[in-house]
Amino acid sequence: MPEQSPFDLAEGDPFGPHNLPYGVFSTADAPGQRRLGVRYGDRVLDLSALPSALPAAIHPHAELLAAPTLNPLLAAGRPVWQQIRAAVRSAVTDPAHRDEVAPLFHPLAEVTLHLPFEVADYVDFYASEHHATNVGRIFRPDAAALTPNWKHLPIGYHGRAGTVVVSGTPVVRPHGQRKAPADEAPSFGPSLRLDIEAEVGFVVGTPSTLHAPVPQEAFRDHVFGVCLLNDWSARDIQAWEYVPLGPFLGKSFATSVSAWITPLDALDEARTPPPARDVPLLPYLDDADAEPGGIDIRIEVRINGETVSRPPFSTMYWTAAQQLAHMTVNGASLRTGDLFASGTVSGPDPDQLGCLLELTQGKGPYLQDGDEVTLTAWAPGPDGARIGLGEVTGRILPAR
Template identity: 60%
Template structure:
């Protein structure tokens, strides 16, 4: 038996217990829980086949009562001794995409981000569109290109047209960017014709991950009118390997910033689902931004209520992301297009000047939240490195 030593200040202690899908050399992907620097194999420890599956979906589909029950059992398990065959040092495992993604929706819930992008993309016009404070603006992204942290990102090619050029040309994106976001995973779906009320959020949402919504700004700016972003985003979206259970975020719940005008009834929360989470963005190992999630105008409960108010069904594995997390300060911007103001104000990264991403650059987004036991819990990280485009120009 293995006794797992959990340092008192560990961000992966009893207050966290995130789920992921891991494998060790020569074995199949299965479900584990991270505790300190260990991964506990749940199928091996609890003898339940639902944890021997290669995604969290079958477990998530069992519903929120079951999630709470398993969390209690896991707490008990890691408090005592874990069978040796179920305890793997973190360094010995490989992590996989934890969910089979159903639909992927990306919102646009930071007022600071939306206003900054409005100023950059539509200079001279009001920074926020008239609808922005009435509803959480969102759109569907590509579910099939959601990848797990650590996956390399090949620089995308596509049509590029500068405002002063007559026609587009084909080439590799020169304005490759990130968007630091939080993503929410639907555990229990809702049938067609059944809106999910804000206050039923915790019955449906299993947990949260970090998201890097890689964005090719030059492809996006030429293609996105009138039907929205498409190839500028669809080449890859990275998520963190560890899914932090919603139950672990109770201590992080805070009200959203004041919403004026008051939203329509279906968007009003009984209990707040703003989240006091601090993200950190590292560019080649240097911290360049600390986006505060607590500044997000719309809460994830409001996002889910909006997404389903027309009767749209949700499914186990649906992923909806917050959109870029940006705060009011320059050092709080979650996308490089904002941080460098469209490339006009480069930042220094390890002594080199950067506007957008260069080949070989690596971005790591991490986050912490207050833990119910005091101290903080960690979301782990979402990491990605940029590889050169496949096409020579």
């Protein structure tokens, strides 16, 4: 039986010509050579070799595509992103290019995937009203679920870029201080309440100037793409440390991201208005007259192969454009490779909650050693197509 052509995708494949997410891979015959690639179906197109195959279309960008990380491409800016995306789409769809392009594909199962970009800064937000309300009711049952500032600004914290890892990297159970309400003093040891947070991450390409805020309307000029993200959380460590300054060791031990970054332009058909706001917003956050800032991404959370939740990203109260505007309104600059995350995605229904804290009402059980968590997602694309986001998987290893 002849081998299937890399250009012939199964019907409904979510990694077709409308998607074309970017990643970094290596092959068994050259394990030390990292190359840029684009996922197409169950194969990876070697972008570093594409300028030789299609010199007229993509040769001016050969140096960017020869880099071992996405960062030079991220820094090149939106016009270049669009030119390369158009050339890649032509390479996989135009029959005239098949003979030159076919040898540049590698089976996905035969390559090793790497962290696709060097993370500069990492910021995590708290943008789901459903999640924030649920958590508030668990932690503050006798007070208002939402803090007074929640509907006036996107709350966030600055995380640890050095512990962002690619999907498939094991997660070692962290140590830290913990103190239950009934304990007289804190104790030290492995986290007993290890949790997940199903989130969506946004990858910054074009940097900004220090002291120059980035308005919402400049969002597309700075944000290259989107990925799934799991913000692993040690709830017992977090509960003891987070007052008064917020998350620290309970979050900073690991954050998993997909090996594939979906270009923002691939999600145009999935744009949707955010939920109605019932509190007036300050001008820099007001998006009443802006393009729809929400994105209809359907996430699925599986633990050891069993689906436990399907959180809808379309329900997020704060949009990524508002988060970017708030993150820079004080004059903080963006750097190429900055990563900011949405915060836990949760919907209004019991099967739409994005973490075990909510799913179990804070009672557990939480993650056990050996558990494997996988996040997958898709978004509506043109002509009924589905746009798949690369999965995020991590297995829990015992504390060391």
